Amino acid sequence: DAKTTQPPSMDCAEGRAANLPCNHSTISGNEYVYWYRQIHSQGPQYIIHGLKNNETNEMASLIITEDRKSSTLILPHATLRDTAVYYCIVMGAGTASKLTFGTGTRLQVTL
Amino acid sequence: DGGITQSPKYLFRKEGQNVTLSCEQNLNHDAMYWYRQDPGQGLRLIYYSQIVNDFQKGDIAEGYSVSREKKESFPLTVTSAQKNPTAFYLCASTRTARLNTGELFFGEGSRLTVL
Numbered sequence: 001d002a003k004t005t006q007p008p009s010m011d012c013a014e015g016r017a018a019n020l021p022c023n024h025s026t027i028s029g030n031e032y033v034y035w036y037r038q039i040h041s042q043g044p045q046y047i048i049h050g051l052k053n054n055e056t057n058e059m060a061s062l063i064i065t066e067d068r069k070s071s072t073l074i075l076p077h078a079t080l081r082d083t084a085v086y087y088c089i090v091m092g093a094g095t096a097s098k099l100t101f102g103t104g105t106r107l108q109v110t111l
Numbered sequence: 112d113g114g115i116t117q118s119p120k121y122l123f124r125k126e127g128q129n130v131t132l133s134c135e136q137n138l139n140h141d142a143m144y145w146y147r148q149d150p151g152q153g154l155r156l157i158y159y160s161q162i163v164n165d166f167q168k169g170d171i172a173e174g175y176s177v178s179r180e181k182k183e184s185f186p187l188t189v190t191s192a193q194k195n196p197t198a199f200y201l202c203a204s205t206r207t208a209r210l211n212t213g214e215l216f217f218g219e220g221s222r223l224t225v226l
Contacts, residue, residue, distance in 0.1 A: 034214070042155070042224060043201055043217030087153070091215075098169060099215065103153035
């Protein structure tokens with residue numbers, strides 16, 4: 001599986017959009033981009049995933065560049081409850097393999 | 112409801128003792144994973160299993176052992192050989208059937224403290 005790179009931390013004011021970047025320059029054609037978040041001392045929670053098209057659900061939007069080497073997770077109206085560590089990983093469809101997580105981005109939403 | 116159950120949630124052990132953490136899933140998932148998380152750190156892969164009776168070492172397998180005798184169960188044993196076992200342990204699973212995008216489902220974790 002391809003490796004990902006994320007900034008270690010970001011701040012965002014409540015009510016504003018939080019844009020979390022992720023680089024995955026070695027992603028292969030059949031690998032999806034997944035985003036998870038982990039609130040303190042809990043198991044990570046799935047947010048969204050995509051292959052090459054932009055995706056949106058009730059939690060977030062995922063923008064993937066045309067070359068698929070990077071992506072951005074967008075929380076359109078961040079709240080204090082969105083304060084968490086956000087992980088970006090790439091994973092092949094229909095396969096099980098050595099799935100590794102980086103250290104993620106710690107998002108702090110402030111008043 | 113389907114999901115992953117880890118137990119115990121909190122566990123204390125004395126140095127030199129082995130301890131086994133349970134992970135059970137009723138999602139009919141093929142693949143299961145164990146991760147370790149230290150304070151302020153990301154998730155590090157200990158072991159993973161793609162199918163029953165098969166498992167592979169992850170990045171930090173030393174001092175740990177696993178078994179996969181049943182599809183729904185993937186217990187992790189932290190042995191006395193693990194030098195720094197105090198950590199938060201997370202189990203995850205994913206379905207690997209063809210045409211499935213393989214979303215990972217996580218348990219709520221087990222916090223092990225060595226006294």
